[in-house]
Amino acid sequence: MTKLLILGGDGFCGWPTSLYLSARGFDVVIADNLSRRRIDKDMDTDSLTPITTPDERLSAWQEVTGKTIEFVQLDIARDVEGLQDVLSAHRPDAIVHFAEQRAAPYSMRGLAEKLYTVDNNISGTHNLLALVAELGLNPHIVHLGTMGVYGYDGDGLEIPEGYLNVKVEAPDRETLIDRDILYPTNPGSVYHMTKSMDQLLFQFYAKNNGLRITDLHQGIVWGTQTDETRLDERLINRFDYDGDYGTVLNRFLMQAALGHPLTVHGTGGQTRAFIHIQDTVRCIAMALENPPLPDGKVQILNQMTETHRVRDLAKLVARVTNAELAYVDNPRKEAAENDLKVSNKTFLDLGLNPTTLEQGLLNETVEIAKTFSNRARTETIASKSVWTDEQKPGVVLKRDGQKRFKLRSRSDKAA
Amino acid sequence: MTKLLILGGDGFCGWPTSLYLSARGFDVVIADNLSRRRIDKDMDTDSLTPITTPDERLSAWQEVTGKTIEFVQLDIARDVEGLQDVLSAHRPDAIVHFAEQRAAPYSMRGLAEKLYTVDNNISGTHNLLALVAELGLNPHIVHLGTMGVYGYDGDGLEIPEGYLNVKVEAPDRETLIDRDILYPTNPGSVYHMTKSMDQLLFQFYAKNNGLRITDLHQGIVWGTQTDETRLDERLINRFDYDGDYGTVLNRFLMQAALGHPLTVHGTGGQTRAFIHIQDTVRCIAMALENPPLPDGKVQILNQMTETHRVRDLAKLVARVTNAELAYVDNPRKEAAENDLKVSNKTFLDLGLNPTTLEQGLLNETVEIAKTFSNRARTETIASKSVWTDEQKPGVVLKRDGQKRFKLRSRSDKAA
Helix, strand or coil, X not given: CCEEEEECCCCCCHHHHHHHHHHCCCEEEEEECCHHHHHHHHCCCCCXXXXXXXXXXXXXXXXXXXXXXXXXECCCCCCHHHHXXXXXXXXXXXXXXCCCCCCHHHHCCCHHHHHHHHHHHHHHHHHHHHHHHHCCCCCEEEEEEEHHHHCCCCCCCEEXXXXXXXXXXXXXXXXXXXXXXXXXXXXXXXXXXXXXXXXXXXXXXXXXXXXXXXXXXECEEXXXXXXXXXXXXXXXXXXXXXXXXXXXXXXXXXXXXXXXXXXXECCCECEEEEEEHHHHHHHHHHHHHCCCCCCCCCEEEEECCEEEEHHHHHHHHHHXXXXXXEEECCCCCCCCECCCEECCHHHHHCXXXXXXXXXXXXXXXXXXXXXXXXXXXXXXXXXXXXXXXXCCCCCEEEEECCCCCCCCHHHHHHC | CCEEEEECCCCCCHHHHHHHHHHCCCEEEEEECCHHHHHHHHCCCCCXXXXXXXXXXXXXXXXXXXXXXXXXECCCCCCHHHHHHHHHHHCCCEEEECCCCCCHHHHCCCHHHHHHHHHHHHHHHHXXXXXXXXXXXXXXXXXXXXXXXXXXXXXXXXXXXXXXXXXXXXXXXXXXXXXXXXXXXXXXXXXXXXXXXXXXXXXXXXXXXXXXXEEEEECEEECCCCCCCCCCHHHCCCCCCCCCCCCHHHHHHHHHXXXXXXXXXXXXXXXXXXXXXXXXXXXXXXXXXXXXXXXXCCEEEEECCEEEXXXXXXXXXXXXXXXXXXXXXXXCCCCCECCCEECCHHHHHCCCCCCCHHHHHHHHHHHHHHCCHHHCCHHHCCCCCCCCCCCCCCCEEEEECCCCCCCCHHHHHHC
């Protein structure tokens, strides 16, 4: 039985992944420091869905499926000895690494959150790699990265999977020399910066120690439930809708459920990549079945299934929910409008049949946002993070009802 | 008077830089955690030259020149509040940042040293950048990086200063799109990896917060004394000759002074960039006089003056000292032979007149290595670090006297 260590296995992606892989016969051990639950308390917010404690979740899983998942409370960034103990005791065949602070707005909230995000993400990832090398283990390490490392200043190029082929002028100033390089990153937040730095950690340990690493550059994950988390109400997955951890679609759904206008940052011309949580867990299983050779190169895959402009996403949600739109100042320092083309050939070739927003959105609205809207703390929906001092968040500039939908002049120009 | 904060100002480059800039009228504050002195004690080694305590050094400087340098003992990686206090109290016009663990072999010594190097270098640098942004300060930050971030798998290209122009195939598969990117790094040790990661920290804080940053990609520094450290014996600079902190030239000089053969790793075909410590301090002063615009881009300069193959360096030392050569297994995982072409146009254009090895080597041999050879602890000269488990360091394969100098067969092939 394949022994699988899932770091951050209590989180939004980690939990359904743990169940999916346990259901498919992996012997799963979860290690998690429960920081996501702690941060909710610190920020006086909570998952919209009523998630149960780790103990309750795991007991329910055993009760429903007869399968056991072991849980270890562990901070891989701070407790090197604890991580060493877990690695030595289990000697996992594969490790899925979700254990990083994963919200861009949270990473920009203030000094403490910036320092925490860098310390936590870099130390945690490096501790893992250095220990795996030191202990002479040979697990396939699957890491969750982000599309955001690429930045969003696109010039029409398709973002490839893996390395980017570039040509550099030779000293003769005439011929061009080919090089395959890590895609030059241009992160837009401290969080994205740490994921860019992770790439250099992986590059080094793959080259120097032959570690087998797959880095999944994931789009924005939407959806809440998977086939496994639906099996019992105690297995329900978390749904974040606050300004820090709630991704754009969840905030729209929540605002719609509460009868608030959907707040679009800037012109809403930002194009982003998306993937449903059910496809996330499938992709991770596919990645585990296809480890890279220990050839010194990291396997980089783009884990996303569709791209949308934020304002089109808002319109889609507005259509399903009959909500209004409101354009607000953008607290982020980013391009007002950008294109985004991404190759996701590997997972499509491996048989991924994506759940599209068009298909899944209504279900998500009814099953989650409406059902649990009574649990919402409305004051947490707006982001309180600003990227620079000049920026003030969440100021409503103009509201448009769905039927008299009209872009502001500067977005008209840009569009 | 320009207020200057020098982080790591007690170290090998930091100390002579502090004196040089104090002598030229800067109001210098040194912050240093004295980790370099602590690591010497931990490894049971010491500077060959008898360096005095920070207090003695600074008193001597005042006695000799009438100038005052303030000293704060501070760990910028661990003591965020302390760093905030220093920044708030002094509001420096410029900051020179040497405060990183700077030895590649030390960073590969074992698990503890790998983790320490990453934690210390990344947290320290990020704490500085995040605090400067948070406090709304606007200093010119001059950071000491390394030529080693580029890696040594060169394909004949000259390493530019600043960004690398590359061409990427457009979606039409015919036209090429130009991009200026950070030079794709290919670090060969955990130490070099941290300096590569630093580049991403600088890129982000320059772009997002408009910080003015100059990153000096420095070659291997040789030489010990500068005009200022020679003013009084209590001001003498450190000379490292141990296998971890002693760079290749210092180890050769020490081995020669002790009548040992010069140990060349592998074929000695590795080409590296060099600069004399006197030129280092001049370059830093020139960099301070030429800050970048706050245009969102880091200013990257190559701080080196000449390149040599290690075996040619060994021959040069052997000629001056009449020493023998010994080829030993290479403990590092690196190309046996490489070319290296580097642009250092900026500093030459600014008037740098380099001290060459050809000119300065004899002086260094007599002034330092011979004078203090009685203080040497010979057992510390060989590196105890190995890059991978398969590598064992320091095994002498063959000795050749200077006159019957002959490369081993595998280096003959490679050369």
